[in-house]
Amino acid sequence: MIYLTKGIKQSEYKGYRETNGDFYNLVELTRKPQQAFNKSAKQLAEYKQNTAIYAIYGNITGMKRKDEVINRTVLFIDVDDESNYSEASKRLDDLLGAYDINHVIYPTISNGIKEGARLRVGVELGKPVNADDYLKLWSVLLVSVRLHGDQTAVNHSFKQLQGLFVQTEQNSDNRPIIYDTGHGLPVDEFIKLYDANTNKYKVQKRVVADISDDEAGFPRWVITNRLMLNTIMDPESNFQRFGGWDNMLTALGGWVFKDTQNFVTTAGIVEYVNNKGSNPIEESELVNKFKTWAKGWH
Known part of the structure; x- marks a missing residue:
């Protein structure tokens, strides 16, 4: 199921089913992105709040933002303040491509305005996953490419909306990557990787770990x-x-x-x-x- 909302202030979703699958919808919206040219950083911030389209791919108990997200069919990773777009996107593309996993990578609306890599990755999942398994998959992928991602959607709010690709004057030099000839991420195999080496893949929030x-x-x-x-x-x-x-x-x-x-x-x-x-x-x-x-x- 696909749940969309315009801006982040709406209290309800607009939902529909895509016969070709949830990931197909993400691919099409990446190929034909929203456009917000000739806007200042302040105007783009307002665009994010009120105009940009956000999505959740998966299943929710209802059609309101307060309703519980049961599972997700596309895993998203946000990378901020890390190296640069070309380097970070290549690391992720190389890893996912090596496993023949369908994915898209695109610059966020902050790319070109704030320093460092500002990108979002959408990974097709082989089956819907709940919040606990989502965290495990997210962690394995990030640890494998040695990047640090925004933990909000995995540690604080499984309901977090994911911004879709918005092409701007500032991010237009960084082109999206679309890989859609493979298959969904093999969920069970990657969860086994996490469970077999929890210490390696467990995400820590602080530079110095909590005192034991x-x-x-x-x-x-x-x-x-x-x-x-x-x-x-x-x-x-x-x-x-x-x-x-x-x-x-x-x-x-x-x-x-x-x-x-x-x-x-x-x-x-x-x-x-x-x-x-x-x-x-x-x-x-x-x-x-x-x-x-x-x-x-x-």
Whole structure:
């Protein structure tokens, strides 16, 4: 079932069924997007509030926004403040394409206005999933590509509306990606991946994890130092505690530089930890990232 609403202030949905499936509707709305050209950032913010079309693909107990979302048939991932559109979209496209999973990727209405990657991914699901399974699938995909996504729809509100593609003057250089010749994501297989390694895929909200029972009473700096040392020894098991691989490396670099005031030593540690990953950042890319991160350490 497809539920649409114009703007985010409406109290009811307009719903209908697409004979070709929910994902087909998303593909068509990505191929023929809404357009909002010649608008300032302020005007686009108003457009988001009052005019843009939002959707939920799945099943809801009724037709009002207050009604419960039972399940979803399309999984959405929002990526903000991470690298850039071309890099982040390629990571996601490569992963999903390798599994022959149908998906669309498009710049959000904030792309080109706010810094960093601003994109949304819609992934066809092989079967409808509830909130718990949705979180597991969302986590596996993001951890696999080492990106940090907006957790609102998975941790706070399963009812969250998803903005569809709106082409603007500001985001028109970043073209959408449409992959619709494959199949839906094999839900059961990906849930097994999550259940088999919960610590790896569990999404953490804070840069420094919540204090556990055996850390209670210790100063924050002790807990931070423990986390950093554990990260150096085993980054694959700890990077999600920082919200992503890139976030882990820059946090670790800042921690080392704080006590050494030496960029060479810091770069060596960052490179060492990066190379311990199963899919490390390429050297040339890491050099560029390091230069950007280092500006913040001053």
